[in-house]
Structure formats: C-alpha cells, structure tokens
Amino acid sequence: xxxxxxxAETKSVEEREKIIVGMILVQRTSWHSANIALKNLKxxxxxxxxxIAELKTLESLSQLIRxxxxxxxxxxxxxxxxxxxxxxxxxxxxxxxxxxxxxxxxLSIKGIGQETADTxxxxxxxxxxxxxDEYTRRWLEKNGLTEEKDYMKLQQFFHDxxxxxxxxxxxxxxxxxxxxxxxxxxxxxxx
Numbered sequence: 318x319x320x321x322x323x324x325a326e327t328k329s330v331e332e333r334e335k336i337i338v339g340m341i342l343v344q345r346t347s348w349h350s351a352n353i354a355l356k357n358l359k360x361x362x363x364x365x366x367x368x369i370a371e372l373k374t375l376e377s378l379s380q381l382i383r384x385x386x387x388x389x390x391x392x393x394x395x396x397x398x399x400x401x402x403x404x405x406x407x408x409x410x411x412x413x414x415x416x417x418x419x420x421x422x423x424l425s426i427k428g429i430g431q432e433t434a435d436t437x438x439x440x441x442x443x444x445x446x447x448x449x450d451e452y453t454r455r456w457l458e459k460n461g462l463t464e465e466k467d468y469m470k471l472q473q474f475f476h477d478x479x480x481x482x483x484x485x486x487x488x489x490x491x492x493x494x495x496x497x498x499x500x501x502x503x504x505x506x507x508x
Contacts, residue, residue: 323440324487330408334366336441337402340433341395342385354385366408369399394428401426408441416444431468439490445483447475448490452497 322332338358342351358364358381363372372378375392382391401422405411411419416438423434431449438444449471457463457471465471479485 324484324491326484328441331365333408333412333441334402335364337366337398337437338364338369338395340436340441341391341398341428342382344387344391344394344428344433346386351385354382357381357384366399366402369395370403372396390428394426397426398423398429412442412444416446419444420446435472439483439486443483445481445486447472447479447486449475450494452494453490456493456497 322328323336325332328336335355339351339355342354355364361377361381363369363378363381369378375396378392378395379388382388382395385391402408402411405414405422419442420434420438423429423437424431435446435448436450438446439448449468454466454471457465457474463471463474465474475486475489479489
C-alpha cells in the first residue's frame with residue numbers, strides 16, 4: 318500500500334476512488350496482483366467509479382482485473398460498489414453521510430465485509446473507525462494484548478483504547494501493518 322497517499326489529510330476524489338477500487342481488487346489476493354489490475358484499469362481509462370458504473374457489460378472489466386483473481390465475482394463487486402457511490406451522489410456526497418449509515422449500506426453490498434467496509438470508511442471517506450485485519454489480529458496476539466477473535470469486540474478494544482481521531486486510527490493501523498510486514502514490503506506505490 319502507498320501509506321502516504323492513504324493516510325494523507327486531504328485527498329482528491331480520484332485518490333479516494335482509487336482506494337475503493339483497490340480495496341475490492343485486493344480482497345483475497347496480494348497488493349502486487351491488485352496493482353497490476355489497477356494499472357490495467359488506468360490504461361483503459363476506467364479507473365473511476367463513474368466510468369465503471371456506466372459499463373453496460375462486465376466482460377471488459379473482467380479481463381482488465383483478471384490479475385487480481387476471482388475474475389467472475391470481483392467485476393460484479395466492483396460494479397456494485399461503483400453504482401452505489403454514484404447513486405449516493407458521488408464520493409463527496411457519500412463522505413457527508415453518517416458513518417453508521419454508510420457502513421450499513423456498504424455491508425449490504427454482496428462481497429463487502431466488515432474489514433473492507435471499514436477500510437473504505439477510514440481511508441477513502443475520512444470516517445474515524447478502526448480497521449481490524451489479519452495484521453491487526455496477529456499484532457494483538459504477538460503483543461499479548463487480547464485473545465479476542467470477534468471483529469466488533471476487537472474494534473471496540475481499539476475504540477476504547479485510542480482517542481477517537483481519524484489520523485490516530487489511520488496512522489496506528491498503518492504502523493501495525495508496517496510492524497507486521499516490514500517497512501520495505503509495506504510501502505507499495507499504487508498507480
């Protein structure tokens with residue numbers, strides 16, 4: 318991941334859209350593979366929620382994102398989240414909505430789980446919510462902080478332990494990943 322971009326205090330609509338598209342593409346694959354798919358979308362001038370939502374068929378999208386795997390389910394997920402964003406009035410309008418409302422809608426989209434929804438909320442929509450991913454779970458276990466496994470209880474652990482601040486949540490989560498993977502493997506430029 319390209320943490321300086323993801324953790325930036327201000328982002329363009331284009332950068333926010335890249336984060337969301339990237340979150341769908343990285344599901345159950347590596348950032349390397351997702352990044353190849355992102356580059357394919359950029360070359361095809363399809364790296365925006367509006368352009369993806371306008372597609373009449375998912376055939377070309379399937380071919381472009383094939384490197385990210387799950388080429389039958391990911392195009393539909395990507396299309397669904399992009400049409401959802403457009404139906405909400407675009408990124409700027411979606412970002413104005415309350416966190417629980419947006420989270421509920423994101424979770425209603427097939428293939429969007431808690432981790433993906435919360436990552437979108439935190440990094441693309443600037444909503445203060447802590448992301449629980451496998452890196453976070455391993456970090457907690459490694460440091461003997463909790464044996465809890467439930468997503469919502471782990472998230473509450475961070476919400477109770479940290480000041481509810483967007484930048485603290487972003488940077489702390491990014492540091493956990495850097496700690497787990499090593500700095501050289503954690504910084505990856507996204508198209």
